[in-house]
Amino acid sequence: MKPPPHATKGEETRCAILDRATSMASQVGLTGLTIGMLANDLALSKSGLFGHFQSKDALHVQILEAAAARFVNEVVRPALAVPRGEPRLRALFEGWLSWSQSRSMPGGCLFVTAAVELDDRPGPARDRLVSLQKDWLEVLANVARSGQTEKHFRLDLDPEQLAHDIYAVMLGFHHSSRLLGDPRAPQRAHAGFESLLAGARRADARRRK
Amino acid sequence: MKPPPHATKGEETRCAILDRATSMASQVGLTGLTIGMLANDLALSKSGLFGHFQSKDALHVQILEAAAARFVNEVVRPALAVPRGEPRLRALFEGWLSWSQSRSMPGGCLFVTAAVELDDRPGPARDRLVSLQKDWLEVLANVARSGQTEKHFRLDLDPEQLAHDIYAVMLGFHHSSRLLGDPRAPQRAHAGFESLLAGARRADARRRK
Numbered sequence: 001m002k003p004p005p006h007a008t009k010g011e012e013t014r015c016a017i018l019d020r021a022t023s024m025a026s027q028v029g030l031t032g033l034t035i036g037m038l039a040n041d042l043a044l045s046k047s048g049l050f051g052h053f054q055s056k057d058a059l060h061v062q063i064l065e066a067a068a069a070r071f072v073n074e075v076v077r078p079a080l081a082v083p084r085g086e087p088r089l090r091a092l093f094e095g096w097l098s099w100s101q102s103r104s105m106p107g108g109c110l111f112v113t114a115a116v117e118l119d120d121r122p123g124p125a126r127d128r129l130v131s132l133q134k135d136w137l138e139v140l141a142n143v144a145r146s147g148q149t150e151k152h153f154r155l156d157l158d159p160e161q162l163a164h165d166i167y168a169v170m171l172g173f174h175h176s177s178r179l180l181g182d183p184r185a186p187q188r189a190h191a192g193f194e195s196l197l198a199g200a201r202r203a204d205a206r207r208r209k
Numbered sequence: 210m211k212p213p214p215h216a217t218k219g220e221e222t223r224c225a226i227l228d229r230a231t232s233m234a235s236q237v238g239l240t241g242l243t244i245g246m247l248a249n250d251l252a253l254s255k256s257g258l259f260g261h262f263q264s265k266d267a268l269h270v271q272i273l274e275a276a277a278a279r280f281v282n283e284v285v286r287p288a289l290a291v292p293r294g295e296p297r298l299r300a301l302f303e304g305w306l307s308w309s310q311s312r313s314m315p316g317g318c319l320f321v322t323a324a325v326e327l328d329d330r331p332g333p334a335r336d337r338l339v340s341l342q343k344d345w346l347e348v349l350a351n352v353a354r355s356g357q358t359e360k361h362f363r364l365d366l367d368p369e370q371l372a373h374d375i376y377a378v379m380l381g382f383h384h385s386s387r388l389l390g391d392p393r394a395p396q397r398a399h400a401g402f403e404s405l406l407a408g409a410r411r412a413d414a415r416r417r418k
Contacts, residue, residue: 115325119388
């Protein structure tokens with residue numbers, strides 16, 4: 001997470017802490033990450049960290065916010081430079097795959113980890129995560145919808161269903177790469193995504209392929 | 210988990226404890242479940258529970274084993290009574306959906322929760338889980354393969370890919386039902402599964418539908 005321009009020293013420190021916290025949380029989970037662990041890792045005092053984040057709940061929400069800001073920068077924004085419809089949907093998918101395999105996310109996509117971790121833990125972090133995940137599904141559905149106006153996809157396609165199905169492919173990728181250590185995980189994810197696109201295409205677009 | 214016939218009193222107690230532990234772990238995760246919490250919930254002494262399970266690692270492995278035995282009883286065995294190929298694959302999928310929504314699994318499918326929780330935690334519980342998940346994917350792939358010999362599915366279908374894709378639909382169901390609380394989660398899962406089957410069918414089987 002880049003600090004905003006003209007950031008104060010305190011803001012810069014906060015951004016650096018959140019970057020490290022995001023990486024650690026991708027491995028141990030949000031609730032597995034304590035302020036003590038983070039202090040230890042960064043060689044900062046616990047009381048200093050409490051000064052930045054006040055509470056564990058506030059830390060979790062801010063980690064999610066920082067990760068979401070990075071996600072927009074690294075995945076969503078570059079895809080907006082790609083033509084609407086199918087090419088943009090593909091850019092989002094490829095961007096997500098790179099994001100979830102990046103060095104800054106050593107435990108895989110933080111949002112996938114947090115989704116399972118927080119689903120039975122009501123609170124501000126869960127609320128923020130639900131809202132972020134709905135935003136992401138909406139981005140996917142809107143781009144799927146643009147594939148209909150661009151005449152790439154069938155008009156009777158349900159864009160929300162396609163968004164849901166693409167997200168399921170991403171969850172499958174996390175499972176097969178992170179848990180099973182399957183070397184074919186990226187290939188499986190690509191094949192799943194391509195089948196979804198093939199099912200979404202108009203008959204005339206399918207013949208052109 | 211039913212105790213074996215002629216089970217001793219100790220074995221019966223162990224089965225009852227594992228049943229309760231499985232339900233709790235589906236909500237708080239395996240690593241979130243401590244022997245202290247379990248003792249408290251069951252009004253048993255911590256030392257008595259340690260007598261049954263020796264260590265937290267052993268408890269986790271035994272919870273996974275107990276859940277797997279129940280899974281075979283509730284999902285796999287009934288499906289084996291259904292004709293091979295597509296009908297059996299459908300029975301496995303429907304069985305899994307019921308299992309993950311059953312009252313004994315209040316936090317959704319334990320295996321989905323454990324998969325994300327343990328992916329970065331090497332140890333005996335992770336090893337056991339990986340092996341169980343590979344078994345389950347193999348069951349799905351074998352039934353997909355029987356759909357080829359039964360002439361339901363295309364001969365150029367990749368049965369492992371179909372198994373992987375079906376599992377991704379299940380992960381998507383867990384996400385949309387448990388985290389997002391989407392009332393259309395079952396409908397989305399069914400639609401995803403039906404699209405996979407439609408893509409797997411032979412052209413002549415497709416025309417018959």
